[in-house]
Amino acid sequence: MGLFCTFQDSPIFNYINTLSPIKPVKGTSEIQVFPGLNSPPLITTSKRIHTPRRSIDLKSSDCPILFQEDNNIACPSQENSSLKNPEDTLTKMTASVNPEGSMEAFDNEDDNVLALPNHAEQGQEDHELSGPKLVDNDGKNKSCLQSNICENLTSVDQPYDQPLVAQVAQSQLGKRRRLQFEAAQDSIVESVPCSKDPSNTAAISEVVESSVSQTTRGSRVNVSKPSGIGLHLNSIVNAMPLRYLSGGVKKLTSISSLKQDNMQLPSASPNSNLVENVSAKSEEYVHQTPYSNAESMKMIEYQEKFDQRSLNSEQVERVEVYGRPNPKKKRKKTESNGDGCKYCNCKKTKCLKLYCDCFAAGIYCADSCSCQGCFNRPEYENTVLETRQLIESRDPLAFAPKIVHGSTKPPRSQILDDGDQVTPLAGRHKRGCNCKKSMCMKKYCECYQANVGCSEGCRCEGCQNTYGIKGVPSMAGETGMESVNENIGDSFDDKNLIEGPNRVRSSLPEFHKPHNLSPQTPSFQCSTHGNDASEARIFPGRYVTSPESECPPYVTTTPKSPNDSVQMDEESYANGEFMDDFSPGEWSSTRAPYLPPSGMRFSSLGFHGSSVTPVSLFGGAKPFCNISDDDTPTILRDSSIQQHNKVKVASSSPNKKRVSPPRIRLHELGSSTLKSGRKFILKAVSSFPPLTPCIDSKQTSNHPPPDDTL
DNA sequence: GAGTTTGAAACT
DNA sequence: CAGTTTCAAACTC
Known part of the structure; x- marks a missing residue:
């Protein structure tokens, strides 16, 4: 770790980065997974720190920290106040300490004074130094932590400025994000009291109950928050869990945001009543949030609605200013951006339904998402998992990639109307589209969007899919799964799949973006899985095929009953017959984090050699992938058997196509390298999208409980 | 940026 | 399973 830290953060390393065509492996720290129920709690005992620049005073409830445009921190009360208990804080820190006390370690033993930067301001964060998110729940990202620490150490003398090294790194790497924010977030998670x-x-409940009761009586409630400024109303509209607001916790928002909206600090606002009210409301989430079950969430929702009614539109509008960025203003194209990540803009679903691309892709929403009341965040891990369970109970393949691998033969390119030459991806939509008006020529059509032709399974009308019309041999030379099946067996052996669709040009925008291309040094990135994926990005798109799709993000679920059909489907899925949700080249960095470092393999996925696997977590009554003590997924060991059995079963897709497992022996994948030299560790283990953040998970919770916990 | 269209997802 | 509603992305202006 120390070596990593030293090397990774050293100026030399950064300098090398500028010279090397090899993209630095993204750290795992930025990845946030949905640990299995059996996985170590997100709350860890490891102490997290964050840099002074983003210092968040968890102790001082009187010190709302506001981030200014210059990345400095304004802490009105900090100037003349000290930490409540600096010694205590310092003793718990694992690393550097700002001499001025502006940097602190988070302490879960401490009171719930939490402060969060407004993570929603993507624009702001772009020029923030940020780095690997310290997410891991098993310590796999400690290297990142160390990195962070090292970074911090470099900036002791400039507590409010970016560390010199960091600045260099930022300029060179460009995308290091919110190291401090994430650290803070994680720390918050740690600090937040929970059911555990x-x-x-x-204790909190006591306060909460009091607050709530007062609130419901319509009276103001002072929930032990600082009277001072800086209390953000992020949670007001979104009813964020108050754990981030209570007790002086202030969700931070950017000054720029305030300026932009000509807003005053809440304390100065005539709506202080609102602030308090909201705070009181939020307080009730302190002990419920991510750990609450669906029922409690309902209760929260009820309370939220109740409280919401007390806010007039003006207040709400005002509140929104303090909260997450106005989606209308901040809405980003859902399509992947330069980071290869999608952004969702969910407003009503709390990002807990398949409507949400992020959720559907199995990743946490990113800060850059413009969603409202998002629950698809690490803080709500349990909620997310429960939701997934519910959804999967209805459809075990709900989270399976929508695109099934097709031919391994490079599809024929085609010249589009605009002169662009595109090559359709080999495969088909799992369920098929149902287009009526778009003629499968717009991105409304999932097939078209996925760059695959329509298949017999589609129920589209007037199909004119550029990549293949239903019932007509596609450009890829095949239409249905029958033809697909003929090639599936070759999938793993096919270099095309291994090397990725880069071999062919895809019309998908992501494919044209360098960052989405397969890394030049896949083996390097793959081999570093879990070690340095701090900047990992997940491409949440559900349609993009990926050569690395054989490396499923996490263990799939299984049907509640040993339904052969589904089982087989999942097997196929796990075997890589499905295209996954990630863009080519992304997995090495984005998947890697899901592949626990050696020695901790599966830990992040909640395996831990336990009988309880994420599978069961996700609703599967019958674990699809049992992890034995040797950390070898059952699927890996049984794969050969499966290969031989090659049972033909109907897919759950409307196509009812039969899917045969690939010939490849999964254990070969799971243990070593393939032709390409890549490590395929665990590639066949999980089938479902990783529950990780596209970029960084959203920072603070700012959200009401999910409407319908599904 | 606002409004409309579209089709998947969810619901009944 | 079909019809309807809800939702968010895609699209248009």
Whole structure:
């Protein structure tokens, strides 16, 4: 770790980065997974720190920290106040300490004074130094933590400025994001009392109950928050869990945001009542949030609605200013951006339904998402998992990639109307589209969007899919799964799949973006999985095929009953017959984080050699992938058997096409390298999209409980 | 940026 | 399973 830290953060390393065509492997720290129920709690005992630049005073409830445009931190009360208990804080820190006390370690033993930067301001964060998110729940990202620490150490003398090294790194790497924010977030998670900490919870509950009761009476409630400024109303409209607001916790928002909206600090706002009210409301989430079950979430929702009614539109509007960026203003194209990530803009679903691309892709929403009331965040891990369970209980393949691998033969390119030459991806939509008006020629059509032709399974009308019309041999030379099946067996052996669709030009925008291309040094990136994926990005798109799709993000679920049909489907899925949700080249960095570092393999996925696997977590009554003590997924060991059995079963897709497992022996994948030299560790283990953030998970919780916990 | 269209997802 | 509603992305102006 120390070596990593030293090397990774050293100026030399950064300099090398500028010289090397090899993209630095993204750290795992930025990845946030949905740990299995059995996985180590997101809340870890490891102490997190964050840089001074983004210092967040968890102790001082009187110190709302506001981020200014120059990345400095304004802490009105910090100037003349000290930490409540600096010694205590310092003793718990694992690394550098800002001499001025502006940097602190998070302490889950401490009170719930939490402060969060407004993570929603993507624009702001672009020029923030940020780095690997310290997410891991098993310590796999400690290297990132160390990196962070090292970074911090370099900036001791400039607590409010970006560390020199970091600045260099930023300029060179460009995309390091929110190291501090993420650290803070994680720390918050750590700090937030939860059901796992009955004492804390009880204490908080007491406050909460009091607050709520007062609130419901319509009276103002002072929920032990600082009277000062900086209390952000992020949670007001979105009813963010108050754990981030209570007790002086302030969700930070950018000054720029305030300026932009000509807003005053809440404390100065005539709506202080609102602030308090909201705070009180939010407080009730302190002990419920991510750890609450669907029922409690309903209750929260109820309360939220109740409170919401007390806010007039003006207030709400005002509140929104303080909260997450106005989606109308900040809405980003859902299509992947330069980061290869999608952004969702969910407003009503809390990002807990398949409507949400992020959720559907199995990733946490990113800060850059413009969603409202998002629950698809690490803080709500349990909620997310429960939701997934519910959805998967209805459709075990709900989270399976929508595009099924097709031919391994390079499809024929085609010249589009605009003169662009595109090559359709080999495969078909799992369920097929149902287009009526778009003639499958617009991105409304999932097939078209996925760059695949329509298949017999589609129920589209007037199909004119550029990549293949239903019932007509596609450009890829095949239409249905029958033809696909003929090639599936070759999938793993086919270099095309291994090397990725880069071999052919895809019309998908992501494919044209260098960052989405397969890394030049896939083996390097793959081999570093779990070690340095701090900047990992997940391409949440559900349609993009990926050569690395054989490396499923996490273990798939299984049907509640040993339904052969589904089982087989999942097997196929796990075997890589499905295209995954990630863009080519992304997995090495984005998947890697899901591949626990050696020695901790599966830990991040909640395997831990336990009988309880993420599979069961996700609703599967019958674990699809049992992890034995040797950390070898059952699927890997049984794969050969499966290969031989090659049972033909109907897919759950409307196509009812039969899917045969690939010939390749999965254990070969799971243990070593393939032709390409890549490590394919665990590639066949999980079938479902990783529950990781596209970029960084959203920072603070700012959201009401999911409407319908599905 | 606002409004409309579209089709998947969710619901009944 | 079909019809309807809801939703968010895609699209248009």
